[in-house]
Amino acid sequence: MISYRHHVVSLVAVFLALAVGIALGSTVLADADDDTTPDARPAAATGAPGAGYGDDFALQVAPRLYADGLAGHPVAVLTLPGADERDVEALTEQVAAAGGGIAGRYDLRPGLVAAGEKTLVDTLGRELSAATPGVAADAPTYVRLGQLLGAAAASTDPAGTPLGDTDAPVRESLVAADLLTLAAEPVRRAPLVLLVLGDELEPAVLAGISAGLAESATGVVVAGSTAAGHSGDLASLRADPAAAGLSTVDGVETGLGRVTAVLALVRELSETGGSFGAASSEGAVPLG
Secondary structure (H helix, E strand, C coil): CCCHHHHHHHHHHHHHHHHHHHHHHHHHHHHCCCCCCCCCCCHHHCCCCCCCHHHHHHHHHHHHHHCCCCCCCCEEEEECCCCCHHHHHHHHHHHHHCCCCEEEEEEECHHHHCHHHHHHHHHHHHHHHCCCCCCCCCCCHHHHHHHHHHHHHECCCCCCECCCCCHHHHHHHHHHCCCEEEEECCCCEECEEEEECCCCCCHHHHHHHHHHHHCCCCEEEEEECHHHHHHCHHHHHHCCHHHCCCEEEECCCCHHHHHHHHHHHHHHCCCCCEEECCCCCCCCCCCC
16 A cells, blocks of 8 residues: 555655656747757756746755655765866755765866876776775776776665775775865765766766776766756766666756756665656656
């Protein structure tokens, strides 16, 4: 029998999906009169009647919809070079609204993903793999890198795991090589990883990092802009078989997208994978 709480949450999810439709419709109507692409700006900035309603609605009902779904399940935040700090901070606030805590924030430096630094990344990855459980020395460079990041930040325990002797050398080595910055000092390895996109990467780099991370975490959500979902990194990742076990969310420059990203994190605790957002063909929000 469906509980009252489940029924209420389901109804709110439906209303949220409707709000997404309203916001998207407003954006399309506004863009019909100019040459701005529909993914270039948040709906609230279009000036169309009701354009900000979807964001306002989503942010107001979000805590009820989350239902403390992240309580006891810390989240590690990883950012790629070029990630918008406003989006990262807003996503962090929504994690807190869902009852979760940030187990650490890891900002990937440009050298970690630059084509010219691949030899350094590959050499360091091979050296670290020898002393890091779960990391394959013969894995492709960026898959191995994702495994290393997972070993440093992630856990398959739904409650996370304490920091240990094997994860510290990975973090310290990546920081010393100017490949990683610890923007928020880690306090725990987290079951959930939120990977926030920034500047566009080579598809193989993003797919490798994401897939490697997923091997060490209960769930991974890759979040980016609406533009990334239409024709950028997220669009490429969604088409890659390596993304089958990941959740992807576009539109994080909007309130709707941020709420959707956190709903996807909650969903990852029980069901992995999925593609959500304004540019997704799978669904606007994860309702499961």
